Amino acid sequence: MTLPGSPHVAYRGDTLHVEDCALPDLAARHGTPLYVYSRASMLAAVGAYQRALAGRDHLVCYAMKANSNIAVLQTFAQAGCGFDIVSGGELARALAAGAEPGKIVFSGVGKTRAEMRQALDAGVMCFNVESEAELDVLSDVATQAGRTARISLRVNPDVDAGTHPYISTGLKGNKFGVAHADAVKVYRHAASLPGIEVVGIDCHIGSQITESTPYLDALDRMLDLVEAVESHGVRLHHLDLGGGLGITYTDEQPPSADVLVAALLKRIDERGHGHRKILFEPGRSLVGNAGVLVSEVLYLKPGEEKNFCIVDAAMNDLMRPAMYQAWMNIVACRQSGDQPVTYDVVGPVCESGDWLGRDRPLAVKAGEHIAVLSAGAYSMSMASNYNTRGRAAEVLVSGSQSWLIRDREQPSELFRGEHLVPGG
Ligand SMILES: Cc1ncc(COP(=O)(O)O)c(C=O)c1O
């Protein structure tokens, strides 16, 4: 039976599989909560971008904040991707996974001097600079290091991405990027600074975007700027169109990556910019539908107003429902013929906000497993240790093969760096 999301996550008979691996078997082998990812799903997703960009100078930089397990990064590095990073920690992870430094772009509004130095020493392709103040500091750090920082400005195009306010980034009121109206001035300043080489322009308007129109509007605003900047003699070699393409959690129908990229390339060509290198920074659309979170049903608790299905995964494992009221599909790993009951699916954490799904029809018993679908992006990467809960294990699947790509965190690891005070 097919489910919304990835074709690689599907029922075979009554049992939910990721590719050829049955989820109850993986749960029995590795315990729960357990994240399971389909490699074929990730490769298909990145392939759609790459095919649409074939024949032109391009780079798909996976926005690794979506899912930063090093085996996931390795998968994308081997597929030819670069990476969009936002911290020194992400740089270290990307390099550990085999990323080519020359394919890394460094985004983020609050890069520290130490992170800038680390990235310069590694030889990243480009810093996506988000303010004039950051530009001055980067010039200083690069000059002191005797290096040149290649930069693009992240421009805030003031376009409404039509998504959740917490994940919209391209409006005037957002903290991200340089205001469109200031960009020419800031580019001219950049071009005058020692240790700085201007190489591109960048924009990222938000996440879980389900329409092409905001992208086309932002692109037009960017191309206007490119023309204005170049009229002042500052050359821009690449256009980085950011990430943000949405996925299907339930009934959303975002454009496919092929369709979106084709529409953007058409506009770029029509406006005479087809010679430029094109970058994208997709995160969610490469990994979101590739992952599931498998959890064991601990207790079924009938209530006066609600029935609760208490599972062993909680908001610390998967924060999206609590944080954004995000709706994520929850299904039984083994379908039974029993009549479904409507439950709030909740975890063991001591917060009323600790829920994974509300009012969900499920036919499950204690000891059986449920799976939260489309949990490959912003799920494990946002997990915390709240309530001193070790983070989940992770498994990568390819066909009938599976690899444990992250051990379950043990309680002793959680207070390893803490210290008792003397004489207490
Ligand atoms: C600068 C930047 N690039 C790329 C992304 C990836 O976004 P998404 O996962 O929605 O594709 C993000 C996160 O929204 C971002 O902040």
Ligand SMILES: N[C@@H](CCCC[NH3+])C(=O)O
């Ligand atoms: N964490 C958000 C997306 C954030 C995008 C970060 N730039 C989500 O789960 O939807």
